[in-house]
Amino acid sequence: MKRLIAFDARAIEGNYSGVRDIAVGLLEGLRIYCSEVRNIQVVAVGSSQESAVADEVLASRGFMEFGLPRLAQSMRASAIFVPRQTAPMLRTVPTYAVFHDVGFLDIPGSYTRDRRMRATTRWAGASARALTVSEFTRERLAARGITRSARALPIGAIHDYRRTASTSTDGRRYLLYVAAFQPHKNVERLVSAWEQAETEGYDLVVCGRGGARESAVHAAVRSSRKAESIHLVSGLSSEDYGALFSNAHAYIQPSFYEGLGIPALDAAAMGTPIAVAGAAHLGRVFADGPPGMIFDPSRVTDIARAIEQLLHDPSSRGLFSDHAKATVRLTDWVQVAREALHDFGK
Missing domain, CATH: 3.40.50.2000 (Glycogen Phosphorylase B;)
Known part of the structure:
Protein backbone atom coordinates (compact mmCIF):
# COMPACT_ATOMS: atom_id res chain seq x y z
CA MET A 1 0.00 0.00 0.00
CA GLY A 156 21.22 26.37 -6.26
CA ALA A 157 20.11 27.99 -9.51
CA ILE A 158 16.47 27.40 -10.45
CA HIS A 159 16.14 28.36 -14.10
CA ASP A 160 18.24 26.93 -16.92
CA TYR A 161 18.82 30.15 -18.85
CA ARG A 162 21.44 30.45 -21.59
CA ARG A 163 23.46 33.56 -22.42
CA THR A 164 23.02 35.17 -25.81
CA ALA A 165 23.98 38.61 -27.09
CA SER A 166 24.28 41.03 -24.16
CA THR A 167 21.95 43.67 -25.57
CA SER A 168 18.27 44.56 -25.43
CA THR A 169 15.96 44.47 -28.44
CA ASP A 170 16.95 48.04 -29.33
CA GLY A 171 20.65 47.21 -29.21
CA ARG A 172 21.39 48.81 -25.83
CA ARG A 173 23.52 46.91 -23.33
CA TYR A 174 22.13 46.78 -19.81
CA LEU A 175 22.84 45.90 -16.21
CA LEU A 176 20.07 43.83 -14.65
CA TYR A 177 18.63 43.63 -11.15
CA VAL A 178 15.54 41.60 -10.20
CA ALA A 179 13.81 42.67 -6.99
CA ALA A 180 10.52 43.51 -5.36
CA PHE A 181 10.39 47.13 -4.21
CA GLN A 182 10.90 46.34 -0.53
CA PRO A 183 13.30 48.15 1.84
CA HIS A 184 15.80 45.29 2.09
CA LYS A 185 16.16 45.13 -1.70
CA ASN A 186 18.04 48.48 -1.65
CA VAL A 187 16.78 49.69 -5.02
CA GLU A 188 16.98 53.41 -4.24
CA ARG A 189 20.63 53.17 -3.25
CA LEU A 190 21.29 51.31 -6.51
CA VAL A 191 19.70 54.20 -8.43
CA SER A 192 21.97 56.65 -6.59
CA ALA A 193 25.00 54.52 -7.39
CA TRP A 194 24.00 54.35 -11.05
CA GLU A 195 23.92 58.14 -11.14
CA GLN A 196 27.39 58.32 -9.57
CA ALA A 197 29.05 55.65 -11.74
CA GLU A 198 30.37 55.98 -15.28
CA THR A 199 27.58 54.32 -17.28
CA GLU A 200 27.74 55.95 -20.70
CA GLY A 201 26.25 53.64 -23.33
CA TYR A 202 24.47 51.36 -20.86
CA ASP A 203 21.04 51.06 -19.27
CA LEU A 204 19.96 49.87 -15.84
CA VAL A 205 16.97 47.51 -15.89
CA VAL A 206 15.23 46.75 -12.61
CA CYS A 207 12.65 44.01 -12.99
CA GLY A 208 10.29 43.59 -10.07
CA ARG A 209 6.90 43.89 -8.53
CA GLY A 210 5.40 46.42 -6.16
CA GLY A 211 6.20 46.75 -2.51
CA ALA A 212 6.46 49.14 0.39
CA ARG A 213 9.08 51.27 -1.42
CA GLU A 214 7.43 51.32 -4.83
CA SER A 215 6.52 55.02 -4.76
CA ALA A 216 9.95 55.95 -3.40
CA VAL A 217 11.71 53.94 -6.11
CA HIS A 218 9.71 55.58 -8.89
CA ALA A 219 10.40 59.00 -7.36
CA ALA A 220 14.14 58.25 -7.19
CA VAL A 221 14.19 57.30 -10.86
CA ARG A 222 12.19 60.36 -11.94
CA SER A 223 14.53 62.70 -10.07
CA SER A 224 17.73 61.07 -11.37
CA ARG A 225 19.69 62.95 -14.00
CA LYS A 226 20.09 59.57 -15.71
CA ALA A 227 16.38 58.76 -15.64
CA GLU A 228 16.32 58.00 -19.37
CA SER A 229 18.74 55.11 -18.89
CA ILE A 230 16.87 53.53 -15.95
CA HIS A 231 13.99 51.19 -16.74
CA LEU A 232 11.56 49.66 -14.26
CA VAL A 233 9.79 46.66 -15.78
CA SER A 234 7.24 44.20 -14.43
CA GLY A 235 4.54 41.76 -15.47
CA LEU A 236 6.75 39.92 -17.98
CA SER A 237 5.83 36.54 -19.42
CA SER A 238 8.14 33.66 -18.56
CA GLU A 239 9.58 33.88 -22.10
CA ASP A 240 10.30 37.61 -21.84
CA TYR A 241 11.74 37.16 -18.35
CA GLY A 242 14.10 34.48 -19.63
CA ALA A 243 15.14 36.71 -22.54
CA LEU A 244 15.85 39.54 -20.10
CA PHE A 245 18.31 37.28 -18.28
CA SER A 246 19.85 35.80 -21.41
CA ASN A 247 20.60 39.20 -22.92
CA ALA A 248 21.91 40.98 -19.81
CA HIS A 249 25.42 42.42 -20.04
CA ALA A 250 25.83 41.85 -16.29
CA TYR A 251 23.83 41.28 -13.11
CA ILE A 252 24.00 43.07 -9.76
CA GLN A 253 22.40 42.17 -6.41
CA PRO A 254 22.70 45.03 -3.85
CA SER A 255 20.09 43.67 -1.41
CA PHE A 256 20.76 43.68 2.32
CA TYR A 257 19.23 40.27 2.88
CA GLU A 258 18.56 37.12 0.84
CA GLY A 259 17.72 33.74 2.29
CA LEU A 260 18.57 32.28 -1.11
CA GLY A 261 18.72 34.91 -3.90
CA ILE A 262 17.38 33.02 -6.91
CA PRO A 263 18.00 35.68 -9.62
CA ALA A 264 21.66 36.07 -8.66
CA LEU A 265 22.13 32.29 -8.57
CA ASP A 266 20.42 31.92 -11.96
CA ALA A 267 22.68 34.59 -13.45
CA ALA A 268 25.76 32.97 -11.89
CA ALA A 269 24.97 29.49 -13.22
CA MET A 270 24.69 30.79 -16.78
CA GLY A 271 28.02 32.61 -16.56
CA THR A 272 26.76 36.18 -16.52
CA PRO A 273 29.24 38.54 -14.81
CA ILE A 274 27.72 39.30 -11.41
CA ALA A 275 28.49 41.32 -8.29
CA VAL A 276 26.58 40.87 -5.03
CA ALA A 277 26.24 42.48 -1.63
CA GLY A 278 28.46 40.84 0.95
CA ALA A 279 25.51 39.96 3.15
CA ALA A 280 23.37 36.97 4.10
CA HIS A 281 23.35 33.87 1.88
CA LEU A 282 24.84 35.39 -1.27
CA GLY A 283 27.70 36.92 0.69
CA ARG A 284 28.60 33.41 1.80
CA VAL A 285 28.20 31.77 -1.58
CA PHE A 286 30.57 34.22 -3.27
CA ALA A 287 32.84 34.93 -0.28
CA ASP A 288 35.89 33.58 -2.14
CA GLY A 289 35.19 35.55 -5.30
CA PRO A 290 37.66 37.85 -7.08
CA PRO A 291 38.22 41.39 -5.70
CA GLY A 292 35.18 43.57 -6.33
CA MET A 293 32.69 40.74 -6.77
CA ILE A 294 31.35 41.43 -3.28
CA PHE A 295 30.58 44.95 -2.09
CA ASP A 296 29.13 46.83 0.89
CA PRO A 297 25.43 47.42 0.09
CA SER A 298 25.22 50.35 2.53
CA ARG A 299 27.81 52.41 0.62
CA VAL A 300 26.76 54.07 -2.64
CA THR A 301 30.40 54.49 -3.67
CA ASP A 302 31.01 50.75 -3.31
CA ILE A 303 27.96 49.89 -5.41
CA ALA A 304 29.06 52.43 -8.03
CA ARG A 305 32.52 50.85 -8.17
CA ALA A 306 30.96 47.42 -8.69
CA ILE A 307 28.79 48.83 -11.48
CA GLU A 308 31.82 50.22 -13.29
CA GLN A 309 33.69 46.92 -13.02
CA LEU A 310 30.70 45.02 -14.37
CA LEU A 311 30.24 47.40 -17.29
CA HIS A 312 33.74 48.42 -18.30
CA ASP A 313 36.45 46.12 -16.92
CA PRO A 314 36.94 43.09 -19.22
CA SER A 315 39.31 41.40 -16.77
CA SER A 316 36.90 41.70 -13.83
CA ARG A 317 33.98 40.63 -15.98
CA GLY A 318 35.82 37.48 -17.02
CA LEU A 319 36.88 36.65 -13.47
CA PHE A 320 33.40 37.30 -12.07
CA SER A 321 31.80 35.16 -14.77
CA ASP A 322 34.22 32.25 -14.34
CA HIS A 323 33.94 32.24 -10.56
CA ALA A 324 30.15 32.48 -10.63
CA LYS A 325 29.75 29.61 -13.07
CA ALA A 326 32.18 27.42 -11.13
CA THR A 327 30.41 28.15 -7.84
CA VAL A 328 26.73 27.69 -8.70
CA ARG A 329 25.05 24.70 -10.27
CA LEU A 330 21.51 24.10 -11.50
Whole structure:
Protein backbone atom coordinates (compact mmCIF):
# COMPACT_ATOMS: atom_id res chain seq x y z
CA MET A 1 0.00 0.00 0.00
CA LYS A 2 1.36 3.39 -1.00
CA ARG A 3 1.99 6.04 1.61
CA LEU A 4 0.58 9.45 0.68
CA ILE A 5 2.00 12.96 1.00
CA ALA A 6 -0.44 15.87 0.77
CA PHE A 7 1.45 18.72 -0.93
CA ASP A 8 0.20 22.32 -0.50
CA ALA A 9 0.23 23.50 -4.13
CA ARG A 10 -1.29 26.94 -3.61
CA ALA A 11 2.03 28.74 -4.13
CA ILE A 12 2.18 27.28 -7.64
CA GLU A 13 -1.24 28.75 -8.41
CA GLY A 14 -0.05 32.27 -7.48
CA ASN A 15 2.03 34.91 -9.22
CA TYR A 16 5.67 34.45 -10.10
CA SER A 17 7.91 34.59 -7.03
CA GLY A 18 10.82 32.82 -5.43
CA VAL A 19 8.44 30.82 -3.26
CA ARG A 20 6.55 29.71 -6.36
CA ASP A 21 9.76 28.72 -8.16
CA ILE A 22 10.82 26.55 -5.26
CA ALA A 23 7.34 25.03 -4.87
CA VAL A 24 7.33 24.08 -8.57
CA GLY A 25 10.75 22.45 -8.28
CA LEU A 26 9.88 20.63 -5.07
CA LEU A 27 6.65 19.19 -6.45
CA GLU A 28 8.40 18.03 -9.62
CA GLY A 29 11.28 16.50 -7.66
CA LEU A 30 9.01 14.80 -5.14
CA ARG A 31 6.86 13.26 -7.85
CA ILE A 32 9.88 11.86 -9.68
CA TYR A 33 11.56 10.62 -6.52
CA CYS A 34 8.39 9.05 -5.16
CA SER A 35 7.75 7.28 -8.46
CA GLU A 36 11.24 5.83 -8.24
CA VAL A 37 10.82 4.47 -4.72
CA ARG A 38 7.33 3.28 -5.75
CA ASN A 39 5.75 3.12 -2.31
CA ILE A 40 5.09 6.88 -1.91
CA GLN A 41 2.58 9.02 -3.82
CA VAL A 42 2.36 12.82 -3.80
CA VAL A 43 -1.11 14.36 -3.92
CA ALA A 44 -1.05 18.06 -4.86
CA VAL A 45 -3.77 20.03 -3.08
CA GLY A 46 -4.75 23.45 -4.39
CA SER A 47 -7.49 26.02 -3.92
CA SER A 48 -8.25 26.92 -7.53
CA GLN A 49 -10.52 24.97 -9.86
CA GLU A 50 -8.32 26.18 -12.74
CA SER A 51 -5.15 24.74 -11.18
CA ALA A 52 -2.96 22.88 -13.66
CA VAL A 53 -1.20 20.84 -10.97
CA ALA A 54 -3.76 20.11 -8.23
CA ASP A 55 -5.08 16.58 -7.74
CA GLU A 56 -7.48 17.80 -5.05
CA VAL A 57 -9.05 21.23 -4.58
CA LEU A 58 -10.17 22.75 -1.28
CA ALA A 59 -11.80 26.06 -0.40
CA SER A 60 -9.24 28.80 0.16
CA ARG A 61 -10.88 29.87 3.42
CA GLY A 62 -9.38 27.87 6.27
CA PHE A 63 -7.20 25.92 3.82
CA MET A 64 -4.08 25.74 5.97
CA GLU A 65 -5.72 25.89 9.38
CA PHE A 66 -8.23 23.06 8.94
CA GLY A 67 -8.94 22.08 5.33
CA LEU A 68 -5.57 20.57 4.44
CA PRO A 69 -5.02 18.65 7.71
CA ARG A 70 -8.56 17.23 7.61
CA LEU A 71 -8.09 16.12 4.01
CA ALA A 72 -4.76 14.54 4.93
CA GLN A 73 -6.43 12.67 7.75
CA SER A 74 -9.34 11.48 5.60
CA MET A 75 -7.02 10.17 2.88
CA ARG A 76 -4.80 8.59 5.52
CA ALA A 77 -1.77 10.54 4.36
CA SER A 78 1.53 9.93 6.11
CA ALA A 79 2.59 13.60 5.91
CA ILE A 80 1.75 17.11 4.76
CA PHE A 81 4.36 19.04 2.76
CA VAL A 82 4.19 22.86 2.79
CA PRO A 83 6.74 24.67 0.54
CA ARG A 84 6.77 27.78 2.73
CA GLN A 85 7.27 28.60 6.39
CA THR A 86 3.89 27.82 7.88
CA ALA A 87 2.06 24.75 9.15
CA PRO A 88 -1.53 23.70 9.90
CA MET A 89 -3.02 24.63 13.24
CA LEU A 90 -4.70 21.25 13.38
CA ARG A 91 -2.07 18.54 13.80
CA THR A 92 -3.41 15.37 12.20
CA VAL A 93 -0.23 14.06 10.52
CA PRO A 94 3.45 15.15 10.52
CA THR A 95 4.16 18.30 8.50
CA TYR A 96 7.24 19.30 6.53
CA ALA A 97 7.64 23.09 6.20
CA VAL A 98 10.18 24.91 4.02
CA PHE A 99 11.72 28.05 5.53
CA HIS A 100 12.99 30.70 3.12
CA ASP A 101 14.40 33.39 5.38
CA VAL A 102 13.99 35.24 8.67
CA GLY A 103 14.94 38.68 7.42
CA PHE A 104 11.84 40.11 9.07
CA LEU A 105 13.49 39.17 12.39
CA ASP A 106 17.08 40.01 11.50
CA ILE A 107 16.31 43.42 9.97
CA PRO A 108 12.92 44.48 11.42
CA GLY A 109 10.90 46.97 9.39
CA SER A 110 12.38 45.88 6.08
CA TYR A 111 9.57 43.45 5.27
CA THR A 112 5.83 43.96 4.90
CA ARG A 113 3.41 41.80 6.89
CA ASP A 114 6.24 40.92 9.26
CA ARG A 115 3.90 40.44 12.23
CA ARG A 116 2.04 37.64 10.46
CA MET A 117 5.30 36.14 9.24
CA ARG A 118 6.67 36.09 12.77
CA ALA A 119 3.64 34.16 14.01
CA THR A 120 3.50 31.59 11.21
CA THR A 121 7.26 31.07 11.23
CA ARG A 122 7.45 30.42 14.96
CA TRP A 123 4.44 28.11 14.81
CA ALA A 124 5.94 26.12 11.94
CA GLY A 125 9.28 25.94 13.72
CA ALA A 126 7.61 24.49 16.80
CA SER A 127 5.23 22.08 15.07
CA ALA A 128 6.80 20.97 11.77
CA ARG A 129 9.81 19.14 10.46
CA ALA A 130 11.81 22.12 9.27
CA LEU A 131 13.58 22.31 5.91
CA THR A 132 15.46 25.40 4.71
CA VAL A 133 16.41 26.74 1.29
CA SER A 134 20.00 27.37 2.41
CA GLU A 135 22.51 26.68 5.15
CA PHE A 136 22.40 30.39 6.00
CA THR A 137 18.66 30.23 6.73
CA ARG A 138 19.16 27.07 8.78
CA GLU A 139 21.71 28.85 10.96
CA ARG A 140 19.52 31.92 11.35
CA LEU A 141 16.57 29.76 12.48
CA ALA A 142 18.76 28.26 15.17
CA ALA A 143 20.16 31.64 16.19
CA ARG A 144 16.65 33.05 16.54
CA GLY A 145 15.53 30.11 18.67
CA ILE A 146 12.92 28.99 16.13
CA THR A 147 14.30 25.49 15.62
CA ARG A 148 17.67 23.82 15.91
CA SER A 149 16.72 20.68 14.01
CA ALA A 150 16.19 22.14 10.52
CA ARG A 151 17.76 20.48 7.49
CA ALA A 152 19.22 22.60 4.68
CA LEU A 153 18.25 21.57 1.16
CA PRO A 154 20.83 21.61 -1.69
CA ILE A 155 19.21 24.37 -3.74
CA GLY A 156 21.22 26.37 -6.26
CA ALA A 157 20.11 27.99 -9.51
CA ILE A 158 16.47 27.40 -10.45
CA HIS A 159 16.14 28.36 -14.10
CA ASP A 160 18.24 26.93 -16.92
CA TYR A 161 18.82 30.15 -18.85
CA ARG A 162 21.44 30.45 -21.59
CA ARG A 163 23.46 33.56 -22.42
CA THR A 164 23.02 35.17 -25.81
CA ALA A 165 23.98 38.61 -27.09
CA SER A 166 24.28 41.03 -24.16
CA THR A 167 21.95 43.67 -25.57
CA SER A 168 18.27 44.56 -25.43
CA THR A 169 15.96 44.47 -28.44
CA ASP A 170 16.95 48.04 -29.33
CA GLY A 171 20.65 47.21 -29.21
CA ARG A 172 21.39 48.81 -25.83
CA ARG A 173 23.52 46.91 -23.33
CA TYR A 174 22.13 46.78 -19.81
CA LEU A 175 22.84 45.90 -16.21
CA LEU A 176 20.07 43.83 -14.65
CA TYR A 177 18.63 43.63 -11.15
CA VAL A 178 15.54 41.60 -10.20
CA ALA A 179 13.81 42.67 -6.99
CA ALA A 180 10.52 43.51 -5.36
CA PHE A 181 10.39 47.13 -4.21
CA GLN A 182 10.90 46.34 -0.53
CA PRO A 183 13.30 48.15 1.84
CA HIS A 184 15.80 45.29 2.09
CA LYS A 185 16.16 45.13 -1.70
CA ASN A 186 18.04 48.48 -1.65
CA VAL A 187 16.78 49.69 -5.02
CA GLU A 188 16.98 53.41 -4.24
CA ARG A 189 20.63 53.17 -3.25
CA LEU A 190 21.29 51.31 -6.51
CA VAL A 191 19.70 54.20 -8.43
CA SER A 192 21.97 56.65 -6.59
CA ALA A 193 25.00 54.52 -7.39
CA TRP A 194 24.00 54.35 -11.05
CA GLU A 195 23.92 58.14 -11.14
CA GLN A 196 27.39 58.32 -9.57
CA ALA A 197 29.05 55.65 -11.74
CA GLU A 198 30.37 55.98 -15.28
CA THR A 199 27.58 54.32 -17.28
CA GLU A 200 27.74 55.95 -20.70
CA GLY A 201 26.25 53.64 -23.33
CA TYR A 202 24.47 51.36 -20.86
CA ASP A 203 21.04 51.06 -19.27
CA LEU A 204 19.96 49.87 -15.84
CA VAL A 205 16.97 47.51 -15.89
CA VAL A 206 15.23 46.75 -12.61
CA CYS A 207 12.65 44.01 -12.99
CA GLY A 208 10.29 43.59 -10.07
CA ARG A 209 6.90 43.89 -8.53
CA GLY A 210 5.40 46.42 -6.16
CA GLY A 211 6.20 46.75 -2.51
CA ALA A 212 6.46 49.14 0.39
CA ARG A 213 9.08 51.27 -1.42
CA GLU A 214 7.43 51.32 -4.83
CA SER A 215 6.52 55.02 -4.76
CA ALA A 216 9.95 55.95 -3.40
CA VAL A 217 11.71 53.94 -6.11
CA HIS A 218 9.71 55.58 -8.89
CA ALA A 219 10.40 59.00 -7.36
CA ALA A 220 14.14 58.25 -7.19
CA VAL A 221 14.19 57.30 -10.86
CA ARG A 222 12.19 60.36 -11.94
CA SER A 223 14.53 62.70 -10.07
CA SER A 224 17.73 61.07 -11.37
CA ARG A 225 19.69 62.95 -14.00
CA LYS A 226 20.09 59.57 -15.71
CA ALA A 227 16.38 58.76 -15.64
CA GLU A 228 16.32 58.00 -19.37
CA SER A 229 18.74 55.11 -18.89
CA ILE A 230 16.87 53.53 -15.95
CA HIS A 231 13.99 51.19 -16.74
CA LEU A 232 11.56 49.66 -14.26
CA VAL A 233 9.79 46.66 -15.78
CA SER A 234 7.24 44.20 -14.43
CA GLY A 235 4.54 41.76 -15.47
CA LEU A 236 6.75 39.92 -17.98
CA SER A 237 5.83 36.54 -19.42
CA SER A 238 8.14 33.66 -18.56
CA GLU A 239 9.58 33.88 -22.10
CA ASP A 240 10.30 37.61 -21.84
CA TYR A 241 11.74 37.16 -18.35
CA GLY A 242 14.10 34.48 -19.63
CA ALA A 243 15.14 36.71 -22.54
CA LEU A 244 15.85 39.54 -20.10
CA PHE A 245 18.31 37.28 -18.28
CA SER A 246 19.85 35.80 -21.41
CA ASN A 247 20.60 39.20 -22.92
CA ALA A 248 21.91 40.98 -19.81
CA HIS A 249 25.42 42.42 -20.04
CA ALA A 250 25.83 41.85 -16.29
CA TYR A 251 23.83 41.28 -13.11
CA ILE A 252 24.00 43.07 -9.76
CA GLN A 253 22.40 42.17 -6.41
CA PRO A 254 22.70 45.03 -3.85
CA SER A 255 20.09 43.67 -1.41
CA PHE A 256 20.76 43.68 2.32
CA TYR A 257 19.23 40.27 2.88
CA GLU A 258 18.56 37.12 0.84
CA GLY A 259 17.72 33.74 2.29
CA LEU A 260 18.57 32.28 -1.11
CA GLY A 261 18.72 34.91 -3.90
CA ILE A 262 17.38 33.02 -6.91
CA PRO A 263 18.00 35.68 -9.62
CA ALA A 264 21.66 36.07 -8.66
CA LEU A 265 22.13 32.29 -8.57
CA ASP A 266 20.42 31.92 -11.96
CA ALA A 267 22.68 34.59 -13.45
CA ALA A 268 25.76 32.97 -11.89
CA ALA A 269 24.97 29.49 -13.22
CA MET A 270 24.69 30.79 -16.78
CA GLY A 271 28.02 32.61 -16.56
CA THR A 272 26.76 36.18 -16.52
CA PRO A 273 29.24 38.54 -14.81
CA ILE A 274 27.72 39.30 -11.41
CA ALA A 275 28.49 41.32 -8.29
CA VAL A 276 26.58 40.87 -5.03
CA ALA A 277 26.24 42.48 -1.63
CA GLY A 278 28.46 40.84 0.95
CA ALA A 279 25.51 39.96 3.15
CA ALA A 280 23.37 36.97 4.10
CA HIS A 281 23.35 33.87 1.88
CA LEU A 282 24.84 35.39 -1.27
CA GLY A 283 27.70 36.92 0.69
CA ARG A 284 28.60 33.41 1.80
CA VAL A 285 28.20 31.77 -1.58
CA PHE A 286 30.57 34.22 -3.27
CA ALA A 287 32.84 34.93 -0.28
CA ASP A 288 35.89 33.58 -2.14
CA GLY A 289 35.19 35.55 -5.30
CA PRO A 290 37.66 37.85 -7.08
CA PRO A 291 38.22 41.39 -5.70
CA GLY A 292 35.18 43.57 -6.33
CA MET A 293 32.69 40.74 -6.77
CA ILE A 294 31.35 41.43 -3.28
CA PHE A 295 30.58 44.95 -2.09
CA ASP A 296 29.13 46.83 0.89
CA PRO A 297 25.43 47.42 0.09
CA SER A 298 25.22 50.35 2.53
CA ARG A 299 27.81 52.41 0.62
CA VAL A 300 26.76 54.07 -2.64
CA THR A 301 30.40 54.49 -3.67
CA ASP A 302 31.01 50.75 -3.31
CA ILE A 303 27.96 49.89 -5.41
CA ALA A 304 29.06 52.43 -8.03
CA ARG A 305 32.52 50.85 -8.17
CA ALA A 306 30.96 47.42 -8.69
CA ILE A 307 28.79 48.83 -11.48
CA GLU A 308 31.82 50.22 -13.29
CA GLN A 309 33.69 46.92 -13.02
CA LEU A 310 30.70 45.02 -14.37
CA LEU A 311 30.24 47.40 -17.29
CA HIS A 312 33.74 48.42 -18.30
CA ASP A 313 36.45 46.12 -16.92
CA PRO A 314 36.94 43.09 -19.22
CA SER A 315 39.31 41.40 -16.77
CA SER A 316 36.90 41.70 -13.83
CA ARG A 317 33.98 40.63 -15.98
CA GLY A 318 35.82 37.48 -17.02
CA LEU A 319 36.88 36.65 -13.47
CA PHE A 320 33.40 37.30 -12.07
CA SER A 321 31.80 35.16 -14.77
CA ASP A 322 34.22 32.25 -14.34
CA HIS A 323 33.94 32.24 -10.56
CA ALA A 324 30.15 32.48 -10.63
CA LYS A 325 29.75 29.61 -13.07
CA ALA A 326 32.18 27.42 -11.13
CA THR A 327 30.41 28.15 -7.84
CA VAL A 328 26.73 27.69 -8.70
CA ARG A 329 25.05 24.70 -10.27
CA LEU A 330 21.51 24.10 -11.50
CA THR A 331 19.37 22.48 -8.80
CA ASP A 332 18.79 18.73 -8.96
CA TRP A 333 15.23 18.61 -7.65
CA VAL A 334 15.21 14.84 -7.26
CA GLN A 335 18.20 15.12 -4.94
CA VAL A 336 16.40 17.92 -3.08
CA ALA A 337 13.36 15.67 -2.66
CA ARG A 338 15.56 12.85 -1.42
CA GLU A 339 17.10 15.13 1.20
CA ALA A 340 13.73 16.54 2.19
CA LEU A 341 12.26 13.11 2.89
CA HIS A 342 15.34 11.68 4.58
CA ASP A 343 13.31 10.91 7.73
CA PHE A 344 9.98 10.15 6.04
CA GLY A 345 8.10 7.45 7.93
CA LYS A 346 10.38 7.60 10.94
